Amino acid sequence: MTAIKVPLSWLNDFVDVFDLDPVELAERLTLAGLEVEHIRWVGLNPSAAYHVPADRMGEEDGLPWGLDTLFVGEILKTERHPNADRLLLATVEYGGDKPMTIITGAPNLQPGDTMVKIAFATIGARLVDPYADSYKTMTLKAGKIRGIQSEGMACSAKELGISEEHEGIIILPPNAPVGMPLADYMGDAVFSMDLTPNLARNLNIIGVAREVAALYDRPLKRPQPELAALAGIVRPEDMPRPQPPAQPFVNIVIDDPDLCYRYTAILIRDVEISGSPGWIKDRLRKAGVRPISNIVDATNYTMLEWGQPTHAFDYDLLVERAQRAGQPSSGRSATEPVLPTIIMRRAHDGEKMTTLDGVERQLTNDMLMISDTLGTVAVGGVMGGLETEVNDRTRNVLLEAASFDFINNRRTSQTLRLPSEATARFSKGISAEMPVPAGMRCARLMVELAGGEVAAGIEDCYPTEQHSVVIDLTPAEVKRILGMDVPAAQISAILRRLEFGVEEVNVTGAETAVGSGNATGAETAPLRVTVPWFRLDATIPADLLEEIVRIIGYDQIPTTLMDDALPPQWRNWTLEGKERVRDLLSGAGLQDIIGYRLIGQEVHRKLLATQGVPVYDPAGSSVDTLQLPVILDPENLVQLENPLTPAADRLRSTLLGNMLAALAKNARTFDRVALFEIGKVYWPVAGELLPAEPELVSIGLTGARESHSWMKQDDQMLDFFDVKGVVEELLARLGLLADTRFEATVHPTFGVRAARVLIGKNELGVLGEVHPAVRRAFDLPDQRVCVAELRLAPLVAAVSYRPAMQPISNFPAIKEDLAVVVDEGVLAEQVEGMIRQSGGSLLREVRLFDIYRGKQVAAGKKSLAYNLTFQADDKTLKDSDVEKVRKRIIARLGQTLNAELRG
Structure with missing residues (x-):
C-alpha cells in the first residue's frame, strides 16, 4: 500500500468536487478501490458542515478555525519594536471596526513591509500551541510585550494546525479578500488515501481527478495547456512529440535501454532561487511535503499533481564538470560553452556517490546511475547527487523527466535503503509518455515561481517507443465473469469515462466474437478497447472487467442464488491427512508456525556453518531419490527473476532455516520452545524448467524439558531423545513405528549427532542435535537445539480414515x-x-x-x-x-x- 494526501481544493482544479459531501465522496472512492483511510479537516468544522459526530473528531482530524476569530488580514504598516531589536510592530486590517496592532518576530517580515496578506487571529482564537512538546491547543489572549499591547497574532502553519512548520508566518496571495473568515478562504478537507500497486496511476491529483470524473460522470477540467493538449488522445502513438532544441544544450546517451526507457531534458535559464509563494506552500503542506525553495517545490508540486517525478540539476555545475572532464565541445568554437553529456548506465563495481542527503552510497553493478563524463550525478529514479544539486547560487536549471524500469528501481531503493516519494511512483511503473507533458508543466511552473525563461525545444532520448494495447471484450464475457448483465452501451460509456478508446467490431459470417460462444448481434459483438497511454496496468480482458465493476460499484452487484443443488463435496484425502499430522503434533505439545518460502543465500550459508561435511546435491537425481533434508549449495537454490529484496531472492529447499530462525526468536522470550511447520520446499530437477515442490514436516525443540515449577527438583533440558520421541509418537499414532528404524548418520547441520529415519528401505527424513557452529550462526542460545525434518507424503499415506478401535483388556497386566x-x-x-x-x-x-x-x-x-x-x-x-x-x-x-x- 502506498499513501497519498489529496486536498480537495487542489482536486477541484481538475474536477468539480466542492458541491459534493467529502464524507460521501470518500466512501464512494473507497468502494471503487481508492481507500480513503482518513479525512483531515483543515480549518473546517465537519460537525457543523457535514454532520460528522463531534465525538468522532480527534486531534488528528484537524483544528476548526473560528469564523469570528480567524480572518484574512492585510498588513498596512510594519516597523521595528522600540524596545526589542528582533520584534516588529505590524498594523493589520482584517475587516473589523479599526486596524489592530500586533507584535511578531516572524523572520519572513521586514520593517517597511506593506500590503502583505496574512492569516490573522484575533483575541479569543483557538490555536495550536507551537511550543508544547505534544499536540496542545491554546486560546489567544491579549498581552503586553516589552511595554506594547498586542491585539492579535499573525499565524504560522503550525499554529493553524496545518503542518509542523513554525519558522515564519503564512503569507497569502495578493488577491486574498481581506476580512473573509480564514476557514472560508483556505479551509480544506485532505484525503489520506492508501492505494494498492494496481492503482499506482492514481498517486497524483490528476489521477484521482480522473477517477472522480468517471465515478460521477463529470468532465475532467484541463486548466493547464499541457493537459489540454492531451484531450482525446488515447494511443501512445498519437502523443505529440517534442521539438528538438535549435541550439542543443545537453547530450543524452542511454547505455542501458532495458533500465531507462526514456530520458528528457529541459533547460530553464536565468532563474532566481527564493521561497515559493504562499499558495504553493499551502498545497505542499496539505499534501504532506515540506516546502524548500521555488525550484525544488516546483518539482515536488509537479510530482504530486501529475505523478511524474522530476529532478533539477544545476546546469552550470554540469557544464563545469564537463570542462573538467575535458569533454569535446561537439564542433563548437573554443569560446562556446562545453555541452554536458548525461549518460544512463549501470554502476561500476565498487563505485560510490554522495546523495542529496549527504550520505555516501556504495553502488552495485545492477543499479541504474545517471552520470556525466566525470562520474555519477544521481541514482536513477531514487535520489539526486550532492555535487550537482540546485543551491542559492543556481541560475540555470536542467530539468530531468524520465521513465525507468520499475523493478530495477524498487530493487535499487531497497538495496540502498533509500525510500523516496519518487521511488514510490517509479517502482510501480510510469508510462514512458508521461515525462514530456509533465516536464513541460514543471518547466512552466518554475518560470512562474522563479522567473527566467524556458529554452526552446526538449532534448528527448526515446530508444523504444511505447505501443498501444488493444483488448477485445464482449458483454457475454462480462456477464460470465461478473454474474450480471451490463449492456454494451453501458460498458462503452464506462470505459470512455475512464479515457479508454472503444469501438465495436463487426462480426460477419461464421466468425465468433471473443468470449461470446456462437451468439451474434449488437449485444454480443466484441468491443475493441484501446488502453489509454497513461495506463500500464490494463493488458487483459479481466483488467477491463475490474474497471467496469469499480465504476458501477461492487455494492451494486446483485445477489444471486444457485439454480441447482449444491454439487457433491468430494473429500480431499491429502488435506485431511495433512490436518491429521498437524493435530498429532499439536497434541504432542508443539506449536504450529508458518515460515516464509522466500529466503536469501545467507540462510543456507548458516546451515552449512560446519566445515568439511559433504552437502547433499540433488543435481541429476529424480524427485523420488532425493535425500532429505535437501540442504543445497546456496548457489544452486531456485532463484527468482524479479525478487522484491536481495534478502529474499531464492526459494527455500529445506524448512530447517525457517525453524532455526523461529527457535532463536522465541528462545529469547520463552524457557521452553517446541515448534513444528508443514510447508513446501523447492528442489531443482535436472532438465526440468520448474522445480519439484514436495511438502516437508519440520520439528524443533530447545530449552527446559518442563516448565518452571516450585515442585521441580532439577533443570533437565530437551535433547536428541526428546525430538526422537516426538517423531516416534507421531509414527506410532500413524501405525508406522513398527517398520521404522533409526540409523546414525553425518549431516551438514548436525554433524555426527544425527540419525536417518527409515521406513523399510525408504528414507523418511533426518533428525539431530544442531551443531554448535550452526547454533551460533543463527544466534541461538548456548543450549541444545534439536530438530527433525520428514517427508509429509508417506505420513499422509499412512493416515487411516477408518480407524479401528482396540478394546481395553479387562484382565490385569x-x-x-x-x-x-x-x-x-x-x-x-x-x-x-x-x-x-x-x-x-x-x-x-x-x-x-x-x-x-x-x-x-x-x-x-x-x-x-x-x-x-x-x-x-x-x-x-x-x-x-x-x-x-x-x-x-x-x-x-x-x-x-x-x-x-x-x-
Whole structure:
C-alpha cells in the first residue's frame, strides 16, 4: 500500500468536487478501490458542515478555525519594536471596526513591509500551541510585550494546525479578500488515501481527478495547456512529440535501454532561487511535503499533481564538470560553452556517490546511475547527487523527466535503503509518455515561481517507443465473469469515462466474437478497447472487467442464488491427512508456525556453518531419490527473476532455516520452545524448467524439558531423545513405528549427532542435535537445539480414515524386567525389535529404562534393561504363561544378536 494526501481544493482544479459531501465522496472512492483511510479537516468544522459526530473528531482530524476569530488580514504598516531589536510592530486590517496592532518576530517580515496578506487571529482564537512538546491547543489572549499591547497574532502553519512548520508566518496571495473568515478562504478537507500497486496511476491529483470524473460522470477540467493538449488522445502513438532544441544544450546517451526507457531534458535559464509563494506552500503542506525553495517545490508540486517525478540539476555545475572532464565541445568554437553529456548506465563495481542527503552510497553493478563524463550525478529514479544539486547560487536549471524500469528501481531503493516519494511512483511503473507533458508543466511552473525563461525545444532520448494495447471484450464475457448483465452501451460509456478508446467490431459470417460462444448481434459483438497511454496496468480482458465493476460499484452487484443443488463435496484425502499430522503434533505439545518460502543465500550459508561435511546435491537425481533434508549449495537454490529484496531472492529447499530462525526468536522470550511447520520446499530437477515442490514436516525443540515449577527438583533440558520421541509418537499414532528404524548418520547441520529415519528401505527424513557452529550462526542460545525434518507424503499415506478401535483388556497386566548384555555396536532398537517379534500377542509394551557400561560387564559390551508388560484379552495370565514367552525372547536374542542374560 502506498499513501497519498489529496486536498480537495487542489482536486477541484481538475474536477468539480466542492458541491459534493467529502464524507460521501470518500466512501464512494473507497468502494471503487481508492481507500480513503482518513479525512483531515483543515480549518473546517465537519460537525457543523457535514454532520460528522463531534465525538468522532480527534486531534488528528484537524483544528476548526473560528469564523469570528480567524480572518484574512492585510498588513498596512510594519516597523521595528522600540524596545526589542528582533520584534516588529505590524498594523493589520482584517475587516473589523479599526486596524489592530500586533507584535511578531516572524523572520519572513521586514520593517517597511506593506500590503502583505496574512492569516490573522484575533483575541479569543483557538490555536495550536507551537511550543508544547505534544499536540496542545491554546486560546489567544491579549498581552503586553516589552511595554506594547498586542491585539492579535499573525499565524504560522503550525499554529493553524496545518503542518509542523513554525519558522515564519503564512503569507497569502495578493488577491486574498481581506476580512473573509480564514476557514472560508483556505479551509480544506485532505484525503489520506492508501492505494494498492494496481492503482499506482492514481498517486497524483490528476489521477484521482480522473477517477472522480468517471465515478460521477463529470468532465475532467484541463486548466493547464499541457493537459489540454492531451484531450482525446488515447494511443501512445498519437502523443505529440517534442521539438528538438535549435541550439542543443545537453547530450543524452542511454547505455542501458532495458533500465531507462526514456530520458528528457529541459533547460530553464536565468532563474532566481527564493521561497515559493504562499499558495504553493499551502498545497505542499496539505499534501504532506515540506516546502524548500521555488525550484525544488516546483518539482515536488509537479510530482504530486501529475505523478511524474522530476529532478533539477544545476546546469552550470554540469557544464563545469564537463570542462573538467575535458569533454569535446561537439564542433563548437573554443569560446562556446562545453555541452554536458548525461549518460544512463549501470554502476561500476565498487563505485560510490554522495546523495542529496549527504550520505555516501556504495553502488552495485545492477543499479541504474545517471552520470556525466566525470562520474555519477544521481541514482536513477531514487535520489539526486550532492555535487550537482540546485543551491542559492543556481541560475540555470536542467530539468530531468524520465521513465525507468520499475523493478530495477524498487530493487535499487531497497538495496540502498533509500525510500523516496519518487521511488514510490517509479517502482510501480510510469508510462514512458508521461515525462514530456509533465516536464513541460514543471518547466512552466518554475518560470512562474522563479522567473527566467524556458529554452526552446526538449532534448528527448526515446530508444523504444511505447505501443498501444488493444483488448477485445464482449458483454457475454462480462456477464460470465461478473454474474450480471451490463449492456454494451453501458460498458462503452464506462470505459470512455475512464479515457479508454472503444469501438465495436463487426462480426460477419461464421466468425465468433471473443468470449461470446456462437451468439451474434449488437449485444454480443466484441468491443475493441484501446488502453489509454497513461495506463500500464490494463493488458487483459479481466483488467477491463475490474474497471467496469469499480465504476458501477461492487455494492451494486446483485445477489444471486444457485439454480441447482449444491454439487457433491468430494473429500480431499491429502488435506485431511495433512490436518491429521498437524493435530498429532499439536497434541504432542508443539506449536504450529508458518515460515516464509522466500529466503536469501545467507540462510543456507548458516546451515552449512560446519566445515568439511559433504552437502547433499540433488543435481541429476529424480524427485523420488532425493535425500532429505535437501540442504543445497546456496548457489544452486531456485532463484527468482524479479525478487522484491536481495534478502529474499531464492526459494527455500529445506524448512530447517525457517525453524532455526523461529527457535532463536522465541528462545529469547520463552524457557521452553517446541515448534513444528508443514510447508513446501523447492528442489531443482535436472532438465526440468520448474522445480519439484514436495511438502516437508519440520520439528524443533530447545530449552527446559518442563516448565518452571516450585515442585521441580532439577533443570533437565530437551535433547536428541526428546525430538526422537516426538517423531516416534507421531509414527506410532500413524501405525508406522513398527517398520521404522533409526540409523546414525553425518549431516551438514548436525554433524555426527544425527540419525536417518527409515521406513523399510525408504528414507523418511533426518533428525539431530544442531551443531554448535550452526547454533551460533543463527544466534541461538548456548543450549541444545534439536530438530527433525520428514517427508509429509508417506505420513499422509499412512493416515487411516477408518480407524479401528482396540478394546481395553479387562484382565490385569504383569510387568517384568529383562536385562541383557550385548556388543557395544548393537543398537537398542535392534534389541527392542527382536523382543517385540518374539513376544507375540501377549507382549503389550517394551520400554528401555537403563543402559549400563562398567566393571560388571566385559569391555566392548553394554547392558540394556527393558521393562516388559504382558497382558491377555481373554484371561488372567499366570507366571507360567509369561515365563514361556520370556524364555522365547531370551533364546531369540541369543541366536540373532549374541545377547546374554545379565545375572
